[in-house]
Amino acid sequence: MEISVKRSNSGLFLATLLSTVVIIAIVMGFTHFPIHSYTLLFYAALALFTIFRSRTGIVFIILSFPIVSKSFASITGTYHSSLHYACFYSTIFLIFYGNIIGYELRFPRLLQDKVLLLFLVYLFFSTRFITSERIYAAEKFKYFINNIILFYVPILLVKKERDFEEVIKGVAVFGLFFTGYALLSHLGFEQFYGNSVANRFSTLDVNPIWVGRYLTYSILAELYFLLKLARNASENIGKIALLVVLIIFQLYFSFLTASRGPLLALILGIVVTILVAIRFRITHLIISALIILIIFFAVLYFIPSEIEERLLSQDQRSMTTSYLRIMANINALEMFWDNKIFGAGLGAFNIYYLKYPHNLFTEVMAELGLIGITLFLTTLILAVIYLFRLSRYPNKLCFYLLIAFFSTALVNINLSGHIGTNYYLFFSLGLIYSVMHSYHPTSKDTDLAL
Secondary structure, three states, X not given: OEEOOOOOOHHHHHHHHHHHHHHHHHHHHOOOOHHHXXXXXXXXXXXXXXXXXXXXXXXXXXXXXXXXXXXXXXXXXXXXXXXXXXXXXXXXXXXXXXXOOXXXXXXXXXXXXXXXXXXXXXXXXXXXXXXXXXXXXXXXXXXXXXXHHHHHHHHHHOOOHHHXXXXXXXXXXXXXXXXXXXXXXXXXXXXXXXXXXXXXXXXXXXXXXXXXXXXXXXXXXXXXXXXHHHXXXXXXXXXXXXXXXXXXXXXXXXXXXXXXXXXXXXXXHHHHHHHHHXXXXXXXXXXXXXXXXXXXXXXXXXXXXXXXXXXXOOEEOOEEHHHHHHHHHHHHHHHHHHOOXXXXXXXXXXXXXXXXXXXXXXXXXXXXXXXXXXXXXXXXXXXXXXXXXHHHOOOHHHHHHHHHHHHHHHHHHHHOEOOOOOHHHHHHHHHHHHHHHHXXXXXXXXXXXX
16 A cells, blocks of 8 residues: 655745754753764754755664764763653654655555564563563663664665665765764874774774774675766766775774674675675686685785784683673573573563673574564565565666675674664665565566565
8 A cells, every 4th residue: 555645845844944953952952062062963964964855864864873872971971861862763753754754655565564563562562571671671672663763764765766876875975974083083083083992993982893884884885886887987987986995994994993793794795795696606706705805905904903913813811702702692592491482581681691692693582582583583584585586676786785785784693783783784674675665566576565
């Protein structure tokens, strides 16, 4: 079923803009040093994108969630979750109401969104009635709500191929934003633009592994546009050169985070995509893999020795990080065995062991039991089914990007899983869903729409 809504009028747009300005004023009221508040940059971008009604800007705003989270903590001196979520979600509502309601809206009609919403309901049930640590579980549940929003963003925004590219530009622009701050941090302005966490490179006070993830998906988005421009290389040589330089910078900063998970996810995501693109021809795969390894080792040559040592060494207090993570996953499986059906409750593993398993599958099993892991696996299996069906999608470059995003996300959740912070997994699910939803099958492909 599809519902068309008339374009919003100028009065609605002005009301949206006025509400945005009010929110900015409220945030400034909590800020003693406005120039140091990244939240103000966030809302400045919000005002700009509200004026221009940009899909790219909306994606940028959504992906800014962790930055806003840290900014509110610095503004208020502590983490006021009620203020944080009230401002953030009211902002999201304003953006969509003022910019998207004027376009044609379609209710999702595939199966995946229904399963994912059922998963969300079950998480709420686990938070409310199963776990003994409701305060922490509630915070984790709120983060998962953000994942649901990220799932629906592409579905609401992508109506045609051009919309898909605007959404992907949002990922690239957000990566460019991070790269700019990374450059400033690297040049020695840490007191204003970021700091180092546990001797690892970070920026905007964001966990280094998150920085690595943002840069990883930004590189994939830029590779998409690079390959598209390469079709007319002689006419786009300048843009191609700029993208290549940007990707090199982002690879460099990804190495500086010393986060092995995002780097390995990027490599495997690209390799899997190449495998699909060349139809599993071993010779081409070996050549592509050698090129990737040469590039990565070349970047490794230029990074500081302490970062290189951490990337290549597993030592951590006379134990290896790999061993510690294996033990954490064993603990998660033991917790699952003791709570097979419903799990120990959302957030229970983190509270009991003061860490998380670094694997989303074992985390879900331990905390949400058979019911939770079944619902979660169903959403992933449906995504794989949709990808198989989209192999007939005319835009092969779009199809390959979907594979790259999804496979990279799958690697990330196995190496650095956390149900609240793997935003790009759900964003990639939404991208697959939106393309599947907008793909109008021919008479021979009537089975494409569920």
